[in-house]
Amino acid sequence: MVTSSAPGKVYLFGEHAVVYGEPAVPCAIERRASVTATRRDDEALRVDAGDLTLDGFTVEYSGGTDGRPDVDVEQPLLEAAMGYVNEAVEQARDATGRPEAGFDVHIDSAIPLGAGLGSSAAVVVAAIDAATRELGVTLDSEEIADRAYQVEHAVQDGEASRADTFCSAMGGAVRVEGDDCRRLEAVPNLPFVIGYDGGSGDTGALVSGVRGLRAEYDFAADTVEAIGDVVRRGEDALAAADLDELGRLMDFNHGLLSALGVSSRSLDAMVWAARDADARGAKLTGAGGGGCIVALDDTDGTETALRYTPGCEDAFRAELDTEGVRVEE
Ligand code: MEV
Incomplete structure (x- = not known):
């Protein structure tokens, strides 16, 4: 065993x-x-x-x-x-x-x-x-x-x-x-706060939705490329340990994902609650459609605000795990 x-x-x-x-x-x-x-x-x-x-x-x-x-x-x-x-x-x-x-x-x-x-x-x-x-x-x-x-x-x-x-x-x-x-390597401490709406998204359907938009509209294809630009800027911010810039870019990334139709009312509500609580930035994480958002905040503000946000079922802090797969003794 x-x-x-x-x-x-x-x-x-x-x-x-x-x-x-x-x-x-x-x-x-x-x-x-x-x-x-x-x-x-x-x-x-x-x-x-x-x-x-x-x-x-x-x-x-x-x-x-x-x-x-x-x-x-x-x-x-x-x-x-x-x-x-x-x-x-x-x-x-x-x-x-x-x-x-x-x-x-x-x-x-x-x-x-x-x-x-x-x-x-x-x-x-x-x-x-x-x-x-x-x-x-x-x-x-x-x-x-x-x-x-x-x-x-x-x-x-x-x-x-x-x-x-x-x-x-x-x-x-x-x-x-x-x-x-x-x-x-040399990644700064990232104060992740996660908000969970208790739901989930259908990854396959969400990915094909984006594929369809990208095929139909040049501006959707441009949006996908713009996300790539945000990521490249994000890598610089990560290397410079610039959490404010990382937060701004997360906000931008969320907006672009929203434009591609993969956000939801509850994800948007949690993102806005995090921003109102002065998180450095917030975005949905993963395929979207429901599920979780991730915010950057080193205070207790976002976690508390999320707990009072209608549609948010749970909020918790999550540390970066530097260890990948491992055998348990
Ligand atoms: C799902 O966790 C992330 C997606 O980018 C799909 C993938 O990368 O396989 C939506």
């Missing part, structure tokens, strides 16, 4: 545009998904997911070998999680040359599903690490990142960048542009 964990992430800059080759800077946060893989005597895969949500609501889920539930589960997100785990186990079988290996897989995650904090990437990264180690093979973090990307690419019908999976496997702040992925 091996348990591995991997962090969730926020996007400081660049979600959606990264799908079209623009750079992005996601940052790992100290909220992890843990996956325990236990070798079975047969070839079956059984998955149970404990507490997959932020608010402690517990869902028991068991999936059969083909990923179809043995029991009726109304949570489509949990079914989606099953799809990711199936593909992750396939990657572990491939990496170890053990196509017949069966597993019991247990998932425990402190990252809300589909809320922009990289829950699926964290589960996939941790699952590949745990399942390969359980078969006696230790992959390096780059290979886990690459295999986890193959999983997201397959499950999301080709609509995925390397950003979420690379960030979760490596930890810290990373820069992703197409296939070029690297960790950013």
